[in-house]
Amino acid sequence: GIVAAPGFSAKSVFTTPNADWVPKFTVAHSEITTYSDGRWGYHEYSRWPQEFDRQAFHLACIPRYPPKDAPRSAVLWRTLQLEDWKVVNCGVIGVGLLDGELLDSLVKAAEEAINRFYEVSSRASGPWRKQATFITICVRHTIDRLRVLPAFHGVIISLAAHVQRLTLELWGLVKWIQDIHDVVAEQRNLSGRPWEVLGAHTSNPSVAQTLHRAGIPVWFQQHLTTRLAVYEVVEPMPLPQDFSAVPAYPRLLLAKRDLSGALNVPGEWQRAMHALVRRQLCQSSLPALLAADDHREPPAKRLREGAVFIGEPSSSLGPAAPVFFVDEGASRTLGHQLPPQPAGYSRQGPSAQATQPSRRARARIKKREIARAAGQPEPPAPRPPDAIPSRQFYRSQLVTLSTSWVNALSNVSPLPQPKSSVRFYSAPPWLVDQLEAYPRDNKSTRYMHHWLSIRTFCRMRLFDRTIDGRPLAISEWRDALYGDYAINESAEAPPEARVPREKLRHTLRENIRLLFGKANALPSYDVAAQPFLGKMVITCESLNSDVETQRRVIWDMYETNWRCEVLALDALLVGSDRWSQVERWEREHLVSQIWGSGSSGLDIIPSDGDEGRVWRWSEPPEAGWEACRPHLAAFVSVLARWPGAPPILQNASTIVKVCSPHQYTSILAAAVEFYVRTFVDHYGRLPVPP
Template identity: 35%
Template sequence: MVITSPNMDYIPAYPVDRQVIETYTDGLWGAHEYSRLPQRLLPGRWHVACIPASASPPEVPSVLWLALRPDQDWRQDPGIGFNGLGYIFDETRAALEAAADYAIRRFDAMSAPANVRDYGKMLVLILRQVVDRMRHLPAAPSVSIAVAAHVQRVCLELAGLKTYIDIVAPRLASSEDYSMEVLPVVGTFVGDGTEAQSATRVGIPTWFLQPLTEDLPVWAVVDTRGPPSMMSQQTMDPPIFQRAQSLVGVSNLTGNWQESMLLRVSKHVAGSHLASLSVVEVPAVPEADPPPKRLRLHDEDAQATHPLEGSSRPRPPSESSTRLPAPASVAPQPSKSLCLSPFYQLPAAWEAALRAVSPVPLSVSSAVYFYPPPFLLDTISSLAPLADDCEHPQHARSDEKVHRYLHNLVRIRRFLRARIFDPSLSHEPLSISEWRAALWGDYQMKTHPPNAARSPSDLRRAQRRQDRRNAVSRLFARVAQLRSYRED
């Protein structure tokens, strides 16, 4: 097979079909970056061949071809409170936002068939989400660069859609020959003679894959031109996008892989969704507690082996008999029962609904939370008096740790918000005990073994608690790079 071109004087590198398409440090996809380099023509993807090859302000600004680098176009935000997260430079980010806004307005003013319009609306939706992600959410350098590169990619695809509707589609519908009016677009590779003839006739740069025969006329032989030097050749380490069956990158699906890649990358760099919860099958909870089991004895077991003599002497009062009676009721557990807040009044309908299901039956697994549970913080510190403006002082609960919880929460809350929607951070929900450890702020690893004098079950339970506490310490000390809490 050879690659020939009827209207170009160079041969670009052919994007060989691969099982995995890798992401590079500039956020692009190397030889498979369809917004920069020609790709194989796919059904219904003529607009990809119509993506502009160079800038033409103001419609297609030069920032869409800017080679993004983590060391040049990204800065760390010191206001977040921990290291490693930041934003694209303000000037670059503002230019990308302006380019995205212009691309959206150009599409809104464009008249197109329904199928093209629907696909363009999907691109606009993706572009809005990616721009919001770039503007509002801090991220690691590799993620921020990938997000900015995706803004460039979608803007250029919208520009290609505009060129296709305004110029190429009318040429395809016409019978005239536009082969001498070659458009300044990226072009396409074709493997069919009919496609090669159509692409050449409408003025799209065309490279034709065909067998080498004696009848093939060749006017010049040229070397293959590689990707532009500004494109990075260093793969992302670790890669941003992974699948279970792929070691790195994103699997190159059969068929329309370009749209599949677009949607998958959009989901990873701009998808704002919580981590999935592992749903387990919970057995049915009985309405009433089962009666306590009593020890069953046979008649022969109930007979004593020696006579018992009763004593009529009165026993002296023991210490246990003089104890105060136990309280009639135990304070409800806030995680299982409704505990009214001293600071605000619940709506009547919501309070009635919570009372109807309170207390919640004991579940087979611990409840988990994406943010600190309110009942850990909705208490009164035992070190401070009750405020005079407290609306419902009768509902106040005292906690000797809440003052430290609140003080440390102010320090770590930026990280708690960032980790929820950032796929590059650990954003799994935490249990109540893990949130207590996080709010307490002691992020030193505990390596001492549990007390060996305990029973085996107690040892295993203590080891599990220590492992969970160490996992919280690793999250805040290594991922967020936060120090342990200090009162000063």
């Protein structure tokens, strides 16, 4: 060898035939630590040579320096510091996000590596393509986790370093497939010009010879004997000075009781650490839209003797028997009116004997008689309340909907009273939208203005396991958007709250105040607040006068709810919530292609920039409908796996990419109608359209 250095024991030594230095290697003992820069110290396989693993040959091919043909990759070698984490005022104290410019640089570097792999993927065999697909899904999920969910600085830095790690691993795959795979397969000898890659160490002489001939730096562990000849003896080189030696907080480590030494099997500890990162830092899934007991029937009620139901004959003598309504749970939930009374119903009950009118009834009769005697017209009968937009479709006057969605939602409207309280992942857009034939809430401007102040927290709570992330009922969203979070723990409930329904209403209102106000320190609504929409500062006055800004806010509500609902319904129907984490990520990756390029199930947050507001539901002969083919293909591919999918959707994912405009319209209409009806059947309300 050229140089040699002490091995793991006094009787072993590391030698190398194609390098002038020997790294300090370490064994995978029972604890592998993440440090404050997000790296894994001597176990950082993306920056430091590790033991060779034939199933992960590409790890030895990771570049040591930024490739000359990859100008955006320099950020992958950057050491992350606390200053790269920026505090975010989102209602949870002490959390933040990665610096925006740094995140953009990481995203561009990751996309550069992904695109480069796609360019060479035709030369890769199936297992390598599958491994690259898995790495791509993981890196996109991690990027979405960085982009969407604020967290403590240790978590954010560790996630950003994981993006660097996975992207460098992709570059190792590119190098392996593009330059080295054929050299190894054809047993060519390139030992005279080693590649600028990490290399690996091994105790297998056959592996050492293979790596040496392929031009990969190799360090061979062997017994120290008198026959060993080297040019120079050197000390093992420690990690570069920019590597941190301070453990991360919160600690992320692999603490495993490993008496057998199984972690030192080549590649084993890397897989274990990747699983640890996915479990501790990246695990996130939407809560169910309905709780498990939302459809449970209420317990049977014992009626008092003499009570009868409407229409039941009575043979009792004397005054009419009392009439009881046994309300189901849905009648007592908030945000919905009680079911209308049956036609022709009278509180007198079935008895023919008339009861004495109440004092209020007699006063109303007398008032009408006085008005009639004075020649005044009788006041019109009160207008029955309109069905709320979760049960009846009303067209928006501010945002555009596809014709197929309008038809599908109109065909199932109106819906009956749902069996359980309907819930929404994000603020229902119709609380602030301007709808045809439905009155707009006079507090809509306040709702929109305050929504911009709390929407980061509302998104964060969907995935953060430390916050109650369940979807909220309509009345709870009204309270949240109204923004009265003042808590007076010593105050008693108002007198009207002693009525059971009002008592429940008061309790839920206080719970919203605790969720948004006390536990998470969100301030109450302030008309002088100036929240951001992208890079724009929004005031109450500008929001009230600028219709375009209103459209952007309302579109954000529509799009967020739509994305969450598709993910939730798909998880319910295919059972992906019971799959392994990796399998669930692959399914969510497919679902997210419906509205974007396909990243992860965390991609529920539309971009605030104009580039995120892309219309993907154009229909022939509208301009730009051809560009919507990939998104419809992903939509029908997801729906085709659902129970009861119509035959037209079974093979439509490939047909829509090349079909005629007429066939495209037919498939789109069938897909949207099937989605709407399936959603209504399972959740009892209209879905929020895109």
